[in-house]
Amino acid sequence: MPNYTVNASILTQFAQWIATTPPLFIGDEIIVQKLPFTHTDNLQINDYRGNSRLGFIYQHLCQELFTHCSPLAIEQTELQLNNEGRTLGELDFILRDPFSLDASHLAQHWEVAIKFYLLHQGRWYGPNAKDRLDKKLRHMLNHQLKHTHTPCFIEQYPQWQYLSQHLLMQGRLYINPFESHPIPRFCEGKEINVSQITGYWCYQKQFSQIDESLYQLDKSCWAIGAALTPELTAVTKPLQSILHCQSQSGRFWFIVPDNWPNNT
Template sequence: MNSLQRFYQWIANSPPLFKLQPPFTTVEDIQSSPLAESESYDGNPRLGFLYQHLCTKLLTSSPRYELIAEEIQLNGQNGRTIGAIDLILKNLETDEHEHWEVAIKFYLLHQGIWYGPNAHDQLHKKLDRMLSHQLKMSQRDEFHQRLPLEQPPSEHLLMQGRLYINPFSTEETPSECLGFELDPSQISGYWCYQSQWEQISEPLYPLSKPLWAIGNNEYLEPIDKPSAKFVHTQTKSGQFWFVVPDTWPNNH
């Protein structure tokens, strides 16, 4: 199984970061066809684009959904960009339209805040934007002009990824974000500062960004202690680790 197929299977079988309550959704209950071995991807190499591509493949290979539109760019009257809607699907079981936003994110807990490795990205900010802006775009007049539907589509947020805690810190792990309950099974990664490197008991193997979700299936050379920016790694036992500079999250 190649890495594209492994990522597709990971999406199909992994719980979201949040426990299920509207608008949070999962794809674990969707019957979809396996990804063909011949499947290739030559789009934007960023992880979020690859993730959205595979989510679209998974949803539209199921008998439940028909793809109506994807990446709908909305602009205001003054030409200002409002944003892009990920997916509009028709649920063939209910005969209703659904607006899906999909995101894969990795966050590290520090002083009560879940930060991305790039610390400008924070879970509470991302979630607020998804709920208050991204999902609401399908209710706007600009959307209705582009794609007239009898009823506004229902809102569905698929947010997968992994949450990381520092095992060398006594910090309490929050159980929710913005009042939405986190799925504790997805708080499964570790992170530490470069100065805590010696406390890690296993060798760490580097992960390229397309492998952040699924991890390695072959291990070459373990990394030496990093001295520059953050690194994302995995042990042979399967534990995921971020190692970040001692100045993180400031100036990162």
């Protein structure tokens, strides 16, 4: 994938968003609710040049925050687990908590993710409807975070055989204001943080019902939004298959094809 550039100003805003925005789920022994980032006001970040996928940018900023704004210390990032020449998986972060009173939590395995999901008929779908919140959460809890329990991992990294597991999942959840559906409180038995159900979505055929101007967002601004300047041109007709926009009032909107989520 070609290199993609995000300037330092946007990255700094994005990092502040990560450090202060509640996760998608109420916390438990694995799901993180209390964010481990402090004193971010003086964080200095250089321009990003790399993969354009938002998850890569998000993980890069988490690494910056763990490095400069967290009591947790990075021991390893993007740790690959291999067996007989085959890659079994990759761990986002191995962190060390030097202040933990629990010896079993001195070393920690963290997986991080940023996701955006749209409620449709009781399920949360990604803009690419092959992605669903229940599937993603199940994969993170039952696959990604289980790598450190495998004999292969323990054999290769015996110093980390007692890692605690932690999942940080941030993003935003969207509902269709032109349709009435009950909003689930749980997903895969985990309680959804309703404070993060702040976005709207609609079909292209419903676009004319939106009563304020929308402005398309670059993917690097999906989380934080963009400053609405006179130079920006409002979306008058959604020609692309999927649009992520910000309204004049600051509301986030997804506009999807009329056959979504059956178009993938």
